[in-house]
Ligand SMILES: [Fe+2]
């Protein structure tokens with residue numbers, strides 16, 4: 001039970017850290033200052049949320065490890081984030097599409113997680129939900145703006161949606177950990193939010209005048225530690241200092 | 251009243267305000283050269299904030315702990331906010347952010363040369379916070395009393411955040427000073443590379459500074475470059491001692507008589523070289539800013555096009 005709960009926490013926390021790291025790549029490089037500030041805000045929220053979760057996982061584990069040990073000293077196969085989170089920024093349209101696909105899930109998920117029997121998880125979810133409300137507003141608005149903007153932005157947005165579509169099913173697909181945690185009354189029933197997820201996604205894509213891909217999203221594996229090639233590079237950068245100077249305090 | 255007299259009386263009124271410490275506001279009459287000087291200075295300042303995001307941003311992805319990563323992200327984000335306030339302050343003088351930004355990208359406008367130096371190790375992030383934000387504060391605290399209202403008010407907000415940045419930077423260095431041999435070496439190396447460029451941030455000697463005298467008369471600046479530099483050195487030496495780092499200046503010595511530290515000669519050749527585009531990162535910084543600007547053009551256009559569509563649909567609904 002304890003190990004499953006820890007794995008479950010990693011599934012949540014890793015999504016946030018990895019996506020937060022991706023968003024941080026924009027800091028100083030965004031299309032305008034206001035967007036730079038907004039993307040960094042979301043990155044800060046997500047990384048902040050991941051820290052609470054890592055600390056909780058470390059506490060449960062009871063081996064004296066810290067949030068940083070969790071983030072910096074686990075290798076790819078121990079990471080439990082969905083594949084979507086680790087996909088590269090490519091351009092602003094990709095970044096927005098990735099964020100939107102994730103936010104819709106994250107929002108529905110946390111609305112359920114606040115009812116978790118695990119009080120600490122419920123409290124973290126409650127706190128995160130306020131921030132996620134802002135994230136989903138930001139990313140939905142930008143999907144609409146870019147989809148229903150110029151011909152160029154429409155085409156870029158469509159490409160991003162088409163390319164990332166394949167990754168969006170994993171978030172609402174139950175794995176073993178999800179099932180165990182649901183049975184304990186700790187986790188969220190992903191089957192329950194799946195319909196709402198696709199409904200919301202399609203609603204916003206339609207408002208953005210974008211085509212909704214027809215195929216069933218296929219890619220998965222991240223939640224069980226089977227990742228794309230991208231994660232290794234991301235972790236190389238993220239973990240470099242801790243790996244190069246083992247045990248140093250910063 | 252003829253035109254000549256008219257201008258004369260406006261000028262007299264302007265100067266009377268300056269003399270009695272009344273802030274000049276956007277709608278007030280001001281001499282054209284005062285306006286130009288301010289636009290140059292405020293936009294230079296704004297550009298420094300946004301170019302300054304680059305060397306520090308260089309370490310966000312590699313920050314050595316989550317706590318440090320979050321703090322650095324928030325700091326670089328603050329600098330973006332400073333850029334925004336300052337562009338807005340400059341806009342009150344009748345020039346657009348777009349136009350100012352073009353001046354940066356074409357090299358017509360300058361930004362602080364300090365950001366043309368590279369950040370090579372994590373210690374550089376501490377050194378920038380401590381020394382670069384520290385030097386900037388000397389200048390900015392003075393500017394909270396500058397004669398132009400919107401600039402002075404922007405500075406009040408900015409100064410609070412800058413002192414936080416400085417403490418945060420210093421705290422990074424304290425951790426290094428208590429760390430292992432590699433960390434201590436990293437710290438000293440950063441000190442060796444950032445000390446002199448930080449002193450150069452105050453600009454040329456008063457005797458060689460072209461804009462200084464008039465700026466002081468107009469109370470845009472309230473202290474000279476050399477005065478500010480001396481204040482900075484006096485304030486910083488003790489902090490360096492506490493860290494146990496060596497300041498790379500063999501001539502640095504307390505002068506009892508002056509009540510100040512004496513210090514060695516600044517390498518003005520290096521200073522002018524970097525100002526004139528030959529610093530280690532000048533080309534890289536502008537290239538990065540251009541890339542973000544040009545790469546973001548389609549996004550800004552889309553946002554505008556969408557806003558227009560919305561407005562039109564609303565109109566049609568009303569009609
Ligand atoms: Fe700043």
Ligand SMILES: [Fe+2]
Nearest residue numbers: 329383412415
């Ligand atoms: Fe700062």
